[in-house]
Amino acid sequence: MNENLDMEMQFESLRQLLHADRINEFRETFLEWHLYEQGQFYFSLDQSERLRLYTYLSPKETADMFDVIEEDHEDMKDYLTEMAPRYVADMLSEMYADNAADILHQLDKEDALKYLSLMPSEHVNRIKVLLGYEDKTAGAIMTTEYISIVANQTIRSALTLLRKKASEAEVIYYVYVVDKDNHLAGVLSLRELIINDDDTLISDMMEERVISVDVTEDQEDVAKTIRDYDFLAIPVVNSRKELLGIITVDDIIDVIDDEATSDYSGLAGVDVEATAETPLKASIKRLPWLITLLFLGMSTATLISHYELLINEASILAVFISLITGTAGNAGTQSLAVAVRKLAISDDKDNNFFKLVINEVLTGLITGLVTGVVIFVVVGFWKHNFVLGFVIGIAMLCAITVANLAGSFIPILMEKIGFDPAVASGPFITTLSDLTSVLIYFNIARLFMGFLIEM
Amino acid sequence: MNENLDMEMQFESLRQLLHADRINEFRETFLEWHLYEQGQFYFSLDQSERLRLYTYLSPKETADMFDVIEEDHEDMKDYLTEMAPRYVADMLSEMYADNAADILHQLDKEDALKYLSLMPSEHVNRIKVLLGYEDKTAGAIMTTEYISIVANQTIRSALTLLRKKASEAEVIYYVYVVDKDNHLAGVLSLRELIINDDDTLISDMMEERVISVDVTEDQEDVAKTIRDYDFLAIPVVNSRKELLGIITVDDIIDVIDDEATSDYSGLAGVDVEATAETPLKASIKRLPWLITLLFLGMSTATLISHYELLINEASILAVFISLITGTAGNAGTQSLAVAVRKLAISDDKDNNFFKLVINEVLTGLITGLVTGVVIFVVVGFWKHNFVLGFVIGIAMLCAITVANLAGSFIPILMEKIGFDPAVASGPFITTLSDLTSVLIYFNIARLFMGFLIEM
Numbered sequence: 001m002n003e004n005l006d007m008e009m010q011f012e013s014l015r016q017l018l019h020a021d022r023i024n025e026f027r028e029t030f031l032e033w034h035l036y037e038q039g040q041f042y043f044s045l046d047q048s049e050r051l052r053l054y055t056y057l058s059p060k061e062t063a064d065m066f067d068v069i070e071e072d073h074e075d076m077k078d079y080l081t082e083m084a085p086r087y088v089a090d091m092l093s094e095m096y097a098d099n100a101a102d103i104l105h106q107l108d109k110e111d112a113l114k115y116l117s118l119m120p121s122e123h124v125n126r127i128k129v130l131l132g133y134e135d136k137t138a139g140a141i142m143t144t145e146y147i148s149i150v151a152n153q154t155i156r157s158a159l160t161l162l163r164k165k166a167s168e169a170e171v172i173y174y175v176y177v178v179d180k181d182n183h184l185a186g187v188l189s190l191r192e193l194i195i196n197d198d199d200t201l202i203s204d205m206m207e208e209r210v211i212s213v214d215v216t217e218d219q220e221d222v223a224k225t226i227r228d229y230d231f232l233a234i235p236v237v238n239s240r241k242e243l244l245g246i247i248t249v250d251d252i253i254d255v256i257d258d259e260a261t262s263d264y265s266g267l268a269g270v271d272v273e274a275t276a277e278t279p280l281k282a283s284i285k286r287l288p289w290l291i292t293l294l295f296l297g298m299s300t301a302t303l304i305s306h307y308e309l310l311i312n313e314a315s316i317l318a319v320f321i322s323l324i325t326g327t328a329g330n331a332g333t334q335s336l337a338v339a340v341r342k343l344a345i346s347d348d349k350d351n352n353f354f355k356l357v358i359n360e361v362l363t364g365l366i367t368g369l370v371t372g373v374v375i376f377v378v379v380g381f382w383k384h385n386f387v388l389g390f391v392i393g394i395a396m397l398c399a400i401t402v403a404n405l406a407g408s409f410i411p412i413l414m415e416k417i418g419f420d421p422a423v424a425s426g427p428f429i430t431t432l433s434d435l436t437s438v439l440i441y442f443n444i445a446r447l448f449m450g451f452l453i454e455m
Numbered sequence: 456m457n458e459n460l461d462m463e464m465q466f467e468s469l470r471q472l473l474h475a476d477r478i479n480e481f482r483e484t485f486l487e488w489h490l491y492e493q494g495q496f497y498f499s500l501d502q503s504e505r506l507r508l509y510t511y512l513s514p515k516e517t518a519d520m521f522d523v524i525e526e527d528h529e530d531m532k533d534y535l536t537e538m539a540p541r542y543v544a545d546m547l548s549e550m551y552a553d554n555a556a557d558i559l560h561q562l563d564k565e566d567a568l569k570y571l572s573l574m575p576s577e578h579v580n581r582i583k584v585l586l587g588y589e590d591k592t593a594g595a596i597m598t599t600e601y602i603s604i605v606a607n608q609t610i611r612s613a614l615t616l617l618r619k620k621a622s623e624a625e626v627i628y629y630v631y632v633v634d635k636d637n638h639l640a641g642v643l644s645l646r647e648l649i650i651n652d653d654d655t656l657i658s659d660m661m662e663e664r665v666i667s668v669d670v671t672e673d674q675e676d677v678a679k680t681i682r683d684y685d686f687l688a689i690p691v692v693n694s695r696k697e698l699l700g701i702i703t704v705d706d707i708i709d710v711i712d713d714e715a716t717s718d719y720s721g722l723a724g725v726d727v728e729a730t731a732e733t734p735l736k737a738s739i740k741r742l743p744w745l746i747t748l749l750f751l752g753m754s755t756a757t758l759i760s761h762y763e764l765l766i767n768e769a770s771i772l773a774v775f776i777s778l779i780t781g782t783a784g785n786a787g788t789q790s791l792a793v794a795v796r797k798l799a800i801s802d803d804k805d806n807n808f809f810k811l812v813i814n815e816v817l818t819g820l821i822t823g824l825v826t827g828v829v830i831f832v833v834v835g836f837w838k839h840n841f842v843l844g845f846v847i848g849i850a851m852l853c854a855i856t857v858a859n860l861a862g863s864f865i866p867i868l869m870e871k872i873g874f875d876p877a878v879a880s881g882p883f884i885t886t887l888s889d890l891t892s893v894l895i896y897f898n899i900a901r902l903f904m905g906f907l908i909e910m
Contacts, residue, residue, distance in 0.1 A: 068684070167650060191621050194617060194627070209488065211489060229523070230491070232628075232687060249705075250682075253708065257682065260711070263719060264792060265792070267722050268792030268881065270789035270793060283822045290822055294826055294830065301775055308773070308774060311773045318763070318776065320756055322756070323753065325781070327748065329882075330745060337722070337725055338723075360734075362734035363737045426723065427785040430781065431781055438777065
C-alpha cells in the first residue's frame with residue numbers, strides 16, 4: 001500500500017518535471033528507474049504528455065522500455081500512431097526482434113509495411129522471419145538475439161565473444177555451440193564458463209545432450225519443457241536441427257499466464273482480462289455466449305413443456321427439476337475441469353482418452369449413487385413419499401453419470417477435432433446437462449407415474 | 456511422440472543395466488542425463504529398483520535430482536522412508552535449503568526431527584529458519600543460497616568470489632551488495648560484471664534501486680513482481696531491510712502454475728490435479744462439495760414447493776424454471792470469474808471493491824435487459840402468450856442482475872474476511888442463484904397470475 005503511494009508521488013513529481021520542461025532533471029530521474037516502472041509511468045500519461053516524452057527520449061531508450069512492458073497492450077496501436085514514423089522505425093530496430101515482431105503483428109498490414117520500409121534491412125529480415133511463424137508456436141515467441149560459438153575454441157575466446165555480445169543478446173546465461181552449418185551441437189552455461197579454467201576447450205566441457213524445441217511446437221509445450229527442466233532459456237531448431245533462436249523464461253511466464261487465463265475464461269464462459277471495462281463493453285462481450293446458451297436452454301424448456309401433462313397430474317415433479325439439473329450440472333462441471341486440465345498436462349494424449357472418460361463415468365456412478373441415496377432418504381421423509389424419493393434418486397444417479405460422461409467426453413472431442421478443449425465451457429456443459437437431466441428425470445417419473453399419483 | 460518413444464527405450468535399456476548390476480555403465484549413462492530426465496526415470500522404477508539405485512548413487516547425486524523434480528510429489532514420503540535415514544540426512548544437506556525445507560514440510564514432525572538430528576548444524580539452522588515461515592509467503596519459498604558482497608570492492612574481487620561460490624549458489628546471475636549489517640544496498644547482474652572493466656568499484660556501478668520483497672509477502676504478489684520486472688531472481692528482506700534470501704524464477708513458475716490450478720479448481724468446485732486418481736478416490740474428493748450443494752439445492756426445491764399451488768394453476772410456469780435459473784447461473788458464473796481474476800490481479804484492492812460490484816450489476820442490467828427482451832419475443836410467439844413472455848422476461852432481467860451482484864460481491868466478501876476469493880466456486884454461485892432466481896420468478900409470476908390463467 002505504502003509502496004504504491006510512494007510510487008504515485010514519484011510519478012507526480014516526474015510529471016511536473018515533464019510539464020516544466022526540465023529535460024535534464026527528468027532524464028536523470030526517469031532513466032534511473034527500472035524499465036517496468038518507466039512503463040507504468042508511461043501508461044499513466046495522457047497523449048500530450050506522451051508526445052513530449054518522445055522528444056525527451058531517444059528511440060533506443062523508448063525501445064528498452066517497450067521491451068519490458070506488455071507488447072500486447074490494447075493501446076499499443078494508438079501509441080505508435082502518435083509517434084513520428086521514423087521514430088517508430090528506429091525504436092523497433094532497437095527492440096529485441098521477438099518483441100518488435102509482436103508489436104508489428106498487431107498493426108494493420110499497411111502500417112507494418114510502412115515501418116519496415118524505414119528500418120535497416122538486417123533488422124527487417126530478422127523480424128520478417130519471426131512474423132512468418134504461426135501464432136502461439138515456438139517460432140512466434142522466440143528471439144533471434146542469442147550467443148552462439150563453434151566448438152574448437154577455448155573458454156577464454158567464448159568469454160571474449162560473450163563480453164562483446166552481452167549488450168545486444170537477450171540472454172547471456174547460455175552460449176550455444178553450433179557446427180559450421182549452424183546445427184545445434186551443444187550448450188554451455190555461463191556458470192560453467194566462469195568456474196572452469198580459461199584454457200579448457202569448449203568441445204571438452206559442453207553439454208551435448210541439448211534439449212531443444214522445434215520451431216513449429218505449440219507454445220504451451222515449450223512452457224512445459226522449460227518448467228520441467230528449470231531452464232532460463234531453450235534453443236529453437238528446425239527439422240534439420242539448425243539453430244534458429246531461443247525462447248526465454250520471461251516470455252514463458254507470459255505464456256503460462258495467458259494459457260491459465262484462457263483456461264479459466266473457458267470454464268466461466270467469459271473472456272477474463274485485466275483491463276478495466278465499461279459495463280456496456282463487458283455486456284457486448286458476454287451477451288453472445290449468454291444468448292447462445294439461452295437458446296440451448298430453450299430446448300430444455302421445450303422438452304419440459306412436452307411433459308406439461310405429467311406436471312399437471314403431479315405438480316410435485318416440478319419442485320425437483322432444478323435440484324436434479326443443478327446437481328448434475330455441478331458434477332458435470334467437475335468432470336469438465338478435470339478433463340480439460342488432464343488434457344493440458346498429459347504428454348501422450350491418445351492413450352488416456354478412453355481411460356479418462358471411463359474414469360469419469362465410474363466417478364459419476366459412485367457420486368451419483370451416494371447423492372441418489374441421500375436424496376432418496378431426504379425426499380422420502382420430507383414428503384412422506386418414498387416412491388418419489390426413489391424416482392428422484394434414480395434420476396439423480398443417471399443424470400450425474402451422463403453429466404460426467406458429457407463433461408469429460410466433450411473436451412476430448414474438441415481436442416480431437418482440433419479445437420482448444422477449454423472452449424467447452426462450464427456454462428455450456430451445465431446447460432447441456434440440464435437438457436439430458438430433464439429428459440432422464442421425466443422419463444423415469446413417467447415409469448412410476450401410477451405410484452406417484454396414487455399417493 | 457517419437458521423442459517420448461525414444462526416451463522410453465532409453466529408460467528400458469538403463470533399467471536393464473540396473474538389473475544386470477552393471478554399475479559403472481549405469482552411472483555413466485544416468486549421470487549424463489538432465490536432472491529432470493533422471494527424475495522421470497526414478498519415478499518409473501518400482502521399489503526394489505529404487506533401493507538398488509540408492510546404492511548406485513551418492514547422496515549428493517540423488518540430491519541434485521531431487522532439487523529439480525517436484526518436491527511436493529505425492530509419494531515423496533514413501534521414497535524417504537525406504538532410504539536409510541543417514542542417506543536421507545546427507546541428501547537433504549546437499550539439496551538447496553528451500554527444496555529440503557519443502558520436503559521436510561511434508562513429513563510427520565517426528566520423522567523430520569529424526570533427519571534433522573542427523574544433519575550438520577549449519578544446514579539444520581538454515582532449514583529451520585525456512586520452516587518457520589508461513590506457508591505460501593516469500594519466506595517459505597526463498598532460498599538462502601545466494602551471493603552477497605560488500606560495496607567497496609572491485610569487479611575483479613566480485614568475480615573471484617563468484618567463481619568460488621558458483622557451485623553452491625542456486626543463482627549466480629545476480630550478486631547482491633550489502634553493508635556490514637547485512638542491509639541490502641544494491642544489486643549487480645552478472646551481465647554487468649562481465650562487460651565492465653575489472654577495476655571498476657562495485658559501489659560505482661551497482662544498481663541502488665533494488666526491488667525486493669518482504670519475507671512475509673504473499674507468494675502470488677512475489678510472482679507478480681518477478682513477472683512484471685522480468686527478473687530471474689528477487690531478494691527477500693525483513694522489515695529492517697536485512698537480506699534474508701532470494702526467490703528464483705523457476706520457483707515462481709511453480710507458484711504461477713499452482714495458483715492458476717487453484718483458481719481453476721475453485722471455479723469448478725473440484726480439486727484439479729495432475730496425478731492419476733481412481734474413481735473411488737476422485738468421488739471421495741468431490742462428494743463433500745456435491746452433497747453440500749445438494750442441500751443448498753434442497754432449499755430451492757423447498758421454495759418451489761411453496762409455489763406448488765401456483766404451478767397447479769398454471770403448469771406452464773414449471774416449463775421455464777430451469778431456463779431462468781440456468782441463464783442467471785451462467786451470468787453469475789461470468790461475474791464470479793471476472794471478480795476473482797480482478798481481485799487476483801489488482802494491486803490496490805480496497806478502492807475497487809465498490810466499483811467492481813457496481814460495474815457487474817450494471818453489466819447484469821444490460822445483459823438482463825437484452826436477454827429479457829429476446830425471451831419475451833420468443834416465448835410470446837412460441838406460446839402465443841405475451842403476458843407469460845413478459846413475466847419471464849422481467850424475471851430474467853431481475854434474476855441475472857441479482858446473480859451478477861452475488862457473483863461479484865461474494866468473492867469480495869470472502870477476500871474481506873480473509874479467505875481466498877477463489878473458494879467461492881462457480882457451482883456455489885449457480886446453486887445460490889437458483890434460489891434467488893426461483894424466488895424472483897414465482898413472485899413476479901404471482902403478480903400476473905390473473906392474466907396468466909385467463910389465457
